[in-house]
Amino acid sequence: xxxxxxxxxxxxxxxxxxxxxxxxxxxxxxxxxxxxxxxxxxxxxxxxxxxxxxxxxxxxxxxxxxxxxxxxxxxxxxxxxxxxxxxxxxxxxxxxxxxxxxxxxxxxxxxxxxxxxxxxxxxxxxxxxxxxxxxxxxxxxxxxxxxxxxxxxxxxxxxxxxxxxxxxxxxxxxxxxxxxxxxxxxxxxxxxxxxxxxxxxxxxxxxxxxxxxxxxxxxxxxxxxxxxxxxxxxxxxxxxxxxxxxxxxxxxxxxxxxxxxxxxxxxxxxxxxxxxxxxxxxxxxxxxxxxxxxxxxxxxxxxxxxxxxxxxxxxxxxxxxxxxxxxxxxxxx
Numbered sequence: 239x240x241x242x243x244x245x246x247x248x249x250x251x252x253x254x255x256x257x258x259x260x261x262x263x264x265x266x267x268x269x270x271x272x273x274x275x276x277x278x279x280x281x282x283x284x285x286x287x288x289x290x291x292x293x294x295x296x297x298x299x300x301x302x303x304x305x306x307x308x309x310x311x312x313x314x315x316x317x318x319x320x321x322x323x324x325x326x327x328x329x330x331x332x333x334x335x336x337x338x339x340x341x342x343x344x345x346x347x348x349x350x351x352x353x354x355x356x357x358x359x360x361x362x363x364x365x366x367x368x369x370x371x372x373x374x375x376x377x378x379x380x381x382x383x384x385x386x387x388x389x390x391x392x393x394x395x396x397x398x399x400x401x402x403x404x405x406x407x408x409x410x411x412x413x414x415x416x417x418x419x420x421x422x423x424x425x426x427x428x429x430x431x432x433x434x435x436x437x438x439x440x441x442x443x444x445x446x447x448x449x450x451x452x453x454x455x456x457x458x459x460x461x462x463x464x465x466x467x468x469x470x471x472x473x474x475x476x477x478x479x480x481x482x483x484x485x486x487x488x489x490x491x492x493x494x495x496x497x498x499x500x501x502x503x504x505x506x507x508x509x510x511x512x513x514x515x516x517x518x519x520x521x522x523x524x525x526x527x528x529x530x531x532x533x534x535x536x537x538x539x540x541x542x543x544x545x546x547x548x549x550x551x552x553x554x555x556x557x558x559x560x561x562x563x564x565x566x567x568x569x570x571x
Contacts, residue, residue, distance in 0.1 A: 268292070268375035272344035274355070277307075288378060292345060295373025302370050303350055303363075305343075316350075316361060344512075345372050351512055359512060405475035407491055407545065409435065412470055415452050420472045424543075425507050425514035433505055433516050433543075435494050436465035442494035444505045445529050446516040455529040457517050462529035471505070475546040481506070482539050486521060489544040496520060508537040 277288060292303040304317045340355035353359035410418045417432065424433040427448065434447035434454035445456030447470055454468035471493070479487050486504070494503040506519035506526035515535070517528035519542055526540035 268372060271346040271372075272342065273375070274340065274342045276338055276340045278338045290343065291376045291378075292350075292372045293374040293376065294370035296370065299374065300370070302372060303345070305352070305361075314352075314361065316363060318363065318365075347509060405473045405546075407471060407473040407476055409469040410472050412447075412468075417449065418470060418472045420474065422471050422473060422476065424471075424505070424516040427513045427515065431516060433471035433493075434465070434468045435471070436468040438463060438465070440497035442503070443496075444493040444503055444516075444518040457527040457529040457534040460534045462532050462534060477544050477546045478507070478541040479544050480539075481519070481526075481542040487542060487544045491543045491545050493543075494518070496522070498522065505543040506537070506540040507543075508540040510535055 288307040290303075290305040291301050294300050294302050302318075306315045306317070308315060341352060342355060343352045344350070348365040350361070350363040350365070351359040352361040405420070407422070410421075412418070421432050423430045424446065425431045427446075429448070429450055432447040432449070433444065434456075435442055435444045436454055436456050437443075438456055438458050441458070443456040443458055445454055445465070445468075447454045447468065454465040455462050456465055457463075476491060481487070490504050492502050493505045495501060496503055501520070501522060504519040504521075505516065506528075507514060507516045508526055508528060509515075510528060510530050513530070515528040515530050517526055517535075519526045519540070524538065526537045526542075528535040528537060
């Protein structure tokens, strides 16, 4: 139990047992975009309550979102600074004494999501384009609630680039429905998904492989196509870099070719709702195309896969070509 003057600190796997609700709060950095936490209601305390507040990164550090767990009414209330009226969600799943419940909470791309562990979100709020960036988090609990933070709300310094021997990217076939041991994970759709490529209508098109489906999917012509004959990208000497429209890293990994004059196709990925989906990047259209639920989804802002064994990280703008762009050969597209 913490002393009255103390404030809880939040570390990986640390159990938080503060005293009465404390004000003012000690703020903690929250640059990771998500946390995973666990709550246990130890007593039949009618006044038991807990509160999560997400605070803006920029001064004057206003409260952007506040999530209040009300054990009396059996509801979760989301208060948003940009609107006066809050959002109430009724659920009794976690209001059971001595029963542990784990949650996940994420905030990025102007979207706030919350759900139970390994389940879809029960709370989704789409903010406007002017929504403030989250930089801090404060947590408030009563004496009858234990709170365990499993993913720490702290700023993690980015890793420096280091030279890597081996792990060169290469393509391989799947044998007996078993992934190669060095298959590269590219995203997540209720499970880890991998990077694949397959032939389609004269193109060699990058896409995704979903292990539980035992097949690959590629985006082409506004649709998602299922492929049983495909290759999996293997290796680990690679880096994902943010990319927008026609600005391409010089060390980009070439993954295939289009049906139009054999132009290069690259590997891109982007968020769709709560899924991180892998697809192709075609610079002729300055777009990342993602195979998703039967359709081809377009993104102009995305991550692109680059080789990790290069020292230079320059960004190259595609030169405007005076030729007919449908006949131009890269990199003049």
